[in-house]
Amino acid sequence: MLMAEMTFEEVKVHLNHNRQLIVPVGTCEQHGPHLPLNNDILCAEILANKLSEKTGALVAPTINYGVNLPCDKFLADTTTISEITLRETVLSITSWWREQGFSQFFLLTYHGDPFHIKALSYLCKDIRLLEPYEIEYADILEKQATIKHACEAETSLALFLYPEKVRRERITESDIPFAVFEDYLFHKKTIPPARYTGNLGFPSAATAEKGEIIFERMMEKLLHDVSIPFEQHNGCR
Ligand SMILES: [Zn+2]
Structure with a gap:
């Protein structure tokens, strides 16, 4: 259920029986020659919508921007x-929603940049x-x-979730070992x-x-993680 498509009166009625809010957090990050810029946005939104179906929690409008690797600055669009x-x-956005009655916030991101994750971690005891x-x-x-x-x-998940946008003919292999890429991942180079x-x-x-298998496993993880009682999870920053 998308909060963006509801009126404030409908949201108020919804709050009578569910006070959870899922906030998809995307990023504008290139995804090679074969996947679109919004891969992490699309995946976060699809997972959020499925989680909403299973839990009854509303989905907030997506935060479309996030923290990215400096080395991707040279690839147009990131x-x-x-x-x-x-x-x-x-x-900011959760402070108003909290006053309106939302009591648990789930930031759902599909973007694993360590500094992006750091920014979203331990924000408040109800987030x-x-x-x-x-x-x-x-x-x-396999590989x-x-x-x-x-x-x-990532490409398998894209082929399952939105195959029409995957440029299969543009797929290239350029694997770089983690030991070499680590300095880029941690923004040192x-x-x-x-x-x-x-x-x-x-x-x-x-x-x-x-x-499809990856998607189902991710959904299992999400359902498990939202079910953990809040008191035992997260600190306050
Ligand atoms: Zn990605």
Whole structure:
């Protein structure tokens, strides 16, 4: 259920029986030559909508911008906001919703940049970060054991969720070992690595079938994570 499509009177009635709000947090980040800029936005929104169906929680309008790798500045379309801007945005928008009666906030992001995650972590005791991609992949994927960027896992999920937007003919392999990419991931290096085409891992091994298994496993994780009592989770910043 999308809050954006409801009136304030309808939201007020909804608050009588459910006070949870899911806030999808996307980012504007290139996803190689084969996936669109809004991959992480689309995935967060689809997962949020499914979670809403299962829990009855409303879905807030998406935060479309997030914190990105400096080395992606050289690939047209990616942009970033600072950690402080992201954190303040979340604190601002939730403060009014809290006064209106929402009592539990779930920030659902599909973007794992460590500084993006840091900005969304431990904001307040009633705000919980959900990271659906933190699941086991080794038994699903053929060429990778973990999720990378626009890789076998991300491309599989895209093929399952929105195949019409995937440019299969543009898929390239340019895997860069983690030990080499780590400095880029932690924003220590800003010039793109050699042979970097915007994606990591092995997207040519992606299939919609793998994507379906990944999606179901992510939903299981989300349902588990929203069910943890709030008192035992998160601190206050
Ligand atoms: Zn992504």
